[in-house]
Amino acid sequence: MQYIGVVGAGQMGSGIAQVCAQYGYKVIIHDMSEEQLKRCVAGIEKNLIRQVEKGKLEENAIRPILGRIGCTRSLKEFQSCDIAIEAVTEKFMAKLETLQHLDDILKPEAIIASNTSSISITRLASNTRRPERFIGLHFMNPVPVMGLVEIIRGLGTSEETFSRARQLVESMDKEVAISADYPGFIVNRILIPMINEAICTLHEGVATAEDIDLAMRLGTNQPMGPLALADLIGLDTVLSIMEVLFDGFKDSKYRPCPLLTQMVAAGRLGRKSGQGFYSYP
Numbered sequence: 001m002q003y004i005g006v007v008g009a010g011q012m013g014s015g016i017a018q019v020c021a022q023y024g025y026k027v028i029i030h031d032m033s034e035e036q037l038k039r040c041v042a043g044i045e046k047n048l049i050r051q052v053e054k055g056k057l058e059e060n061a062i063r064p065i066l067g068r069i070g071c072t073r074s075l076k077e078f079q080s081c082d083i084a085i086e087a088v089t090e091k092f093m094a095k096l097e098t099l100q101h102l103d104d105i106l107k108p109e110a111i112i113a114s115n116t117s118s119i120s121i122t123r124l125a126s127n128t129r130r131p132e133r134f135i136g137l138h139f140m141n142p143v144p145v146m147g148l149v150e151i152i153r154g155l156g157t158s159e160e161t162f163s164r165a166r167q168l169v170e171s172m173d174k175e176v177a178i179s180a181d182y183p184g185f186i187v188n189r190i191l192i193p194m195i196n197e198a199i200c201t202l203h204e205g206v207a208t209a210e211d212i213d214l215a216m217r218l219g220t221n222q223p224m225g226p227l228a229l230a231d232l233i234g235l236d237t238v239l240s241i242m243e244v245l246f247d248g249f250k251d252s253k254y255r256p257c258p259l260l261t262q263m264v265a266a267g268r269l270g271r272k273s274g275q276g277f278y279s280y281p
C-alpha cells in the first residue's frame with residue numbers, strides 16, 4: 001500500500017497526513033478550502049521543525065517528508081490512491097457525501113477508511129458499493145503524538161481489508177485496539193461521557209473550570225483535564241459524539257449537558273475558534 005488519500009485538512013486529517021508522510025507514504029490531502037490546505041501544510045511543517053529542534057528528526061528529513069505530501073481541491077485526483085482515509089466533519093450527511101464521491105472515483109481494489117469517532121461503520125459502508133473494502137480507522141488527537149488507532153470492522157468488511165488496514169497502522173508505529181461496530185467504539189464511549197460529566201460539574205457550579213481540570217489532572221494522573229481536552233477535541237465534535245451515544249443507546253445517561261449545547265450554538269468550539277472553556281488568543 002503506497003499511495004494514501006486523506007479527505008479533510010482539519011486537525012485530524014492533517015495529523016494523519018503528517019504521520020503517513022513521515023513513515024514514507026506518498027499522501028494527497030483534499031479539502032474544499034484552499035486556505036485550510038495552506039494552514040494544514042504550514043502546521044505540518046511547524047510540527048516537523050519542532051521535532052528537529054528537539055533532536056527527534058534530522059533537519060534534512062523535512063524536505064522529503066513535505067515532498068511526499070500533495071494537496072488538492074478535487075477528489076478526482078484520488079484515482080490512483082490505494083486507500084482513502086476520510087476525516088471530514090463528524091456529521092453523517094457530510095461523511096456520506098464524501099464517501100459516495102470516493103466510491104465513484106477510487107479504483108475498485110482501493111480501500112475506504114473512515115476516521116469517524118462514533119458513527120456506525122456498517123451504516124456508512126452500506127451506502128457505498130464496496131462494504132467489503134470499507135473499514136473504520138479511528139486515530140486519536142493529536143495524531144502525531146498518540147500511540148493508538150481503533151480499528152472497526154463493519155458487518156461486510158473482509159479479512160483482507162482488515163489485515164491491510166492493520167498492517168498500515170502498525171507500519172506507522174501505532175498500536176491497534178479492535179472494537180465492534182458499536183456507538184462510540186471503545187475510547188469515545190468511555191471518554192466523552194466523562195468530559196460531558198465535567199461540563200455538568202461546571203454547569204452546576206460545583207467548581208471552576210480550572211479546579212475541575214486540576215482535580216482530574218492531579219487526582220487521576222491524566223495529562224490534561226477534561227475541559228482542556230474538550231477544547232482540544234472541539235466542542236462541536238464532543239457534542240456530535242454525545243448525540244450519537246444518546247441516539248444509539250437510547251439511554252438518558254448520555255444526555256448532552258445543556259452548557260455544551262449552548263457553547264456550540266454560541267460558536268465557542270474550543271481551540272479552533274479561539275474560545276471554549278479557556279481562551280486561545
Ligand code: CAA
Pocket residue numbers: 047050054056117139140141142143144145146187188191223224229233237
Ligand atoms: N501536533 C503534533 N504534536 C503535538 C501537538 C500537535 N497538535 N501537540 C503537542 N504535540 C507534541 C509536542 O511537540 C511534544 O512533543 P515531544 O514529546 O516530542 O516534545 C509532545 O506532544 C508533548 O507536548 P507539550 O510538551 O507541548 O505538552 P504536553 O506535555 O502538555 O502534551 C498533549 C500535550 C500531548 C496534548 C497531552 O496533554 C495529552 O496527551 N493530552 C491528552 C490527549 C488525548 O487524550 N487525546 C485523545 C483525545 S480523544 C480522541 O482523539 C478521540 C476522538 O475521536 C475525539
